[in-house]
Amino acid sequence: MDKFFSETELSQLKNYRFTLEKVHGESDLSITLNELLQKDQLRTFISRASEHIGSPNVKVTASMFIKRYAFLSAIYLYAMTAFNKRFHIQLEHMHLQTDEQDPLWLPTFYFSKWRISEPTGDRDQWRYEAIADFFSNIVTPIVESVKTESKQSKLVLWENIAIYIFWLYESVLAEHEDEEVCGRAVEDLQFIAQLAPGSLFGHYHENPIKRHFHDKRYIPELGEEVRVRTTCCFFYALTGTPDRCRICPQTCNRPKNALKNGGNS
Known part of the structure; x- marks a missing residue:
């Protein structure tokens, strides 16, 4: 049975750069996320991003890009914890959209195809699968691609993602008006930042978030x-x-x- 987000829930997700609107006449810095796994396309993207933000080199650009990409984690994890709803998404259906007039370069995320599910039994198992799917298939491939192209430290890139996860759980969800959400936030952060094995993040022996917590x-x-x-x-x-x-x-x-x-x- 298909599940949906309410209008209120969608409005909240928009606070984390989620959009339901496909931009036409796109910027050169608007891209479908699976294209970032292709070396030539990623190199062109990073070059254009460097010029747009005034970056002195590819390592700085890589770090600044991943800080922006980290907001995708905020979208996904906010839905998982606040609404008990899991996005089912794939990189080829996800679009990073840039407003050329925005000097800070704060892109939005548009999903051309997606569905959601809710836990039907053991929420811990549901969360395990949600975290594994998102990080292994959505976050880590982009981090690894950017690391390879830029030679930027993987520690820097993962900490850029980690700080937004910590902010989301400790500064936003911890103050949610619903006490049940606050309780889930504590449990979900503990799992993501401390208990989740490295394998949930891809081919990692250690959880790449844990060392920063x-x-x-x-x-x-x-x-x-x-x-x-x-x-x-x-x-x-x-x-x-x-x-x-x-x-x-x-x-x-x-x-x-x-x-x-x-x-x-």
Whole structure:
């Protein structure tokens, strides 16, 4: 039996760059996701993206792209946890759409074909299969393709995805008005970030999210506890953006007097 999203649910998903509208007259930075698995197409895409965001090299562009691709995880996981509904999607039916007038390059995701399902019995098994399908078939192939083309560290790319997953569960779903959703959020994050075996993410021996799910610590300059990144995402290297991310290890681990003097290296 086919399941559907309600209008309210679709409205919520749009907060995470999900769209029901296919853009016509597309940008050169709009692409069907399975094309990113083809070396020539990916190389052209990264070159165009570099020019669009003012990136100095392919490694920086790769990192910035995966930070944007990470919002696909927010769409999928929000639906799974908040609505108890699982997207069934394939890369060839998924489109990244770019607004050429957007200088920040915040693309949306359009699915030309998809269906959803709900747990009918053991939710843990349903979640296991949902996580395995999404990461093994949707996330990891793109990460591996981008890593191979750019030579960017896999640690950087996976942490770019991990921080959005942590944000979704700890800052968004943890404050959901429905207590049942809050409870699922705690359980689902624990599974994704700590309990899921590496095999659910593809041909990995270790869970690539787990190593980034370390304790938060208090940063006086921020006035709060944060989970400091273990890698730098290279955001500072973009043209016109000298500042580092607030959770960058090169900022948070810097001596206090350096921070007071501007914080730039």
